Amino acid sequence: MFDIKLSAHLAELSKLSFTETELYEVTKEMNEIVSLMDAVSDFTATEALNTAAAVGLDQIRADVKCDSTPRSEILKNAAKSEKNAFAVPKVV
Amino acid sequence: MSLKELIKTATLKELSNRLKNKDFSSVELTAAYLERAKELNQKTNAFITFNEAEALKEAKKADEQIAKGEAQTLTGTPIAVKDNISTKNLKTTCASKMLENNTPIFDATVVLKLKEQSAVILGKTNMDEFAMGSTSETSYFGAVRNPYDLSAVSGGSSGGSAAAVAAAQCPAALGSDTGGSVRQPAAFCGITGLKPTYSAVSRYGLIAFASSLDQIGTMAKTAEDCGILLNAIMGKDNLDATSAATPFSDSLSEINRGVKGLKIGLPKEFFGDAISEEVKVAVFKAAETYKNMGAEIVEVSLPDLKYAVAAYYLISSAEAASNLSRFDGIKYGHRSEIGETYEEVIKNSRSEGFGKEVKRRIMLGNYALSSGYYDAYYNKAVKIRQKLRFEMDEIFKSCDLILTPTTPTTAYKLGAGDKTLTKIYSADICTVTANIAGLPAISTPCGYDAAGLPIGMSLVSKAFAEPSLIAAANAFEKQFERRGAVL
């Protein structure tokens, strides 16, 4: 059963905050959605290792340096930057 | 015919030929589309951003190339791009408050390829927020409206691209398809939408929803136009490790082949109770048309289709939860003014920046992956994916193509008041399997319902069989009388 406690736990994992009313609503919705997802419960099959998509060593990026992106571009879309770095509120 | 009149019905192919023939310039064409697109946007809300100044500059450059006889197929043709495909220096929002002011510092590979051909980027089209949805109502910038009925949904998530093509706000557009997001709005808006084989088109620059399912597709008035656009964007890209070279260099190589001698399978599970009578009838009628053109129609079966929607939502939401974790307000995107600590600021930024549907998908994805639920949900879904791939492979051992409805119903009213979440999710039943199995699929109109809303049918082929897929859709289109949207 998808209860409020589980919703609150998932909200924490998702870094989303809900008001009490919102959490109640989202729990109701999640219950509905999860009931649809429960269709998978009666499926049984064993998984075989799927190696089909694997690539060889010769197909991957060679160890050759490329130019990095100018710092101004890297920081361009940040709402807040300070001293050439991303500004992060204090981590507790 | 005036240019203004011409663009209402012209195909991409026709425009390309006329540009090269110098019947009009790209600047004139672009200006005509911009004028029409902007005007009609009041009605359709298909575009989020117009690339006005740059588009005209690109058009001018294209005209110079045409004058020098250096034109390629798409040189000078205006193309619209879904707003989850990164465009350098042009806002790319994913229709989310989160990215309302996001201006990418690089072009997606597909955009770069369009620019290399000197195609003109007309603007960025509206969509469901982060491509999550099938109505284009979850956009932060308001719902897209269906050109056939402005009170109906356009479908989604590439609803803006579909509506823009249907309303002739552009001759063709790029969309993205994770579980049907190109084909379903194409069906609702009465146009053609092609989802290529997974890996055939680079995802570099496509803002990810579900990486193992996302594929950029093409949307236009005809299957041939979809192929023209596909030719320009497909192929191995060294920036995307999951991209692959296509075994064909021209997706239109079989365009006039027809369907004679092809075996087309109708999987019986796609014609169940969930599918409306009108849709069923139209698709069966299309099958009849194919039969008359010399194809063999056979009934086939995809026994585990009943698991497809759940498997699709579990996998796509799991990947989405992870892909969207990077939006924390620190590096880019909406940053909340509220909160003192990192934890508070990122929670508030995400809670303010994401809409309800996106939040639900993130919650669902984290549920499917979280400790104690992983085996029951995510892992199960992965196994179902393998089984469905296997079942599709089996079908294509005896069939060249399968034919199904694209959607259970035609477009419904905006607001969807009577629709529950499960009903909306379940409606993806006809499209998700192609994504789960990584197969190419195309939707093209095959009828109209009593209210005059378009009905779409889908053809699916084995991987990298786009040339025969496009040919089959093209063959039907030649037999089918299409009704344009009246706006």
Next chain:
Amino acid sequence: MSYETVIGLEIHAELLTLTKVFCGCSADFGGEENTRVCPRCSGMPGSLPLFGRGAAELAIKAGLALNCKINNFSAFDRKNYFYPDLPKAYQITQFNYPICTDGFVDICTKKIRINRIHIEEDAGKLIHDDELGLSLADYNRCGIPLIEIVTEPDIRSAEEAKQFTAAVALALKYAGVCDAKMEQGSLRCDVNISVMPKGSKVFGTRTEIKNLNSLRSIGRAIEYEYSRQTELCERGERVIQQTLHWNDALGVTKALRSKEEAHDYRYFPEPDIPPLFITDEEIKAIKNTMPEMPKEKKERYLKMGLTPADADLLIFDKALADFYDEAVKCYNNPKSVASMIIVELLRRMNDLSLPAAELKITPSDFAELCKMADDGTVSRGAAKDILKQMLEVGGSPMEIAEKGGMLMSNDTSAVEAAADEILAANPKAVEEYKAGSAKVFGFLMGQMCRSLGRSANPAIVKKVLEEKLNS
């Protein structure tokens, strides 16, 4: 009751690739803030990771150096968690299918089994700015390639943990996988530790001490944690499973988080990177490029007649061992060359704080010097002086010997003349010698050497002096 410690290590080693693991940005140490960053390593929307061959090859080499099985099939997964030094909010790592498994390292007393080696990306750096009241995120380090080496819980003491870490560091250095500079953080260690009553088969509750960056702190942290946990057990209290931080200044471990936050990393296969398939031929080809490993080198040195202690001294520094091997190729007298290195060269290098990698002397010149000392071309004493000059000024040993008049003379007439002179000047000593005092012979030899200088061949001097005294 007496208790036994059970320890497992997780060693993170930075790979010596030119580029980051998932993009082409430079993987060099340092750099101005956010100047070695691109859309990929900063996780910009729409960017995708591109796994690099360099990291794959070095991880394979690490596996070979640590006796692992190299897996034909390996794949990446996402480890999801929010932290401001991790821009994508997930770390790309290998969870289900690591590149190497089932290895071991022999330390003095036993075999320590390695469970797995996997590839992953490093995170960025957060610098707290008091003035601004903010942390500043620098992503230069984001995407630096790491391998994580995970042992089985086979270690039973601080000493074993230190020996194991040192052995791994050395093997990685030899294989060219990692420079293993613990003080710079290119090799760091997490310790999982629990205690149980001696003889018990059931492990106690373990704690994890994060990010130890010297052998000394590994030893101290283990000793501390052992005492802390045994005291808890003695008092009948429970050890709490938690992550600890080692405070080197205070010499204590401290819990990283106040509340016990159960992590749920929600691992799942990374959809942006295709799995890697490595053929047996490719593994073989990489194996063929591997240099001799410390263990084999030691076995060879012992066969060449070196003592275990001398062999270890040479092997400890790969550059020095390489120097030694080259020198022996030029002058096949392994013991003599080893002794010259250990007794003379190492002392000089220490004085000059000169690392072996920066030695300016060529192995062949060094071999030449050893040979000259052995065959009497120069005296042992002169050889030391020549080495000093070679290190400080440069030049070939023969040149230096010639210029300094240090070549030993075989001309006995000068020696005889000197002997006559010295015996005449020291009649008392001659008398004492003849009366049977052997001790005075040394005094006379000394007088001879002083008079003859560096070119005197001590053997000839001794012979002449004896003849004169006994005649």
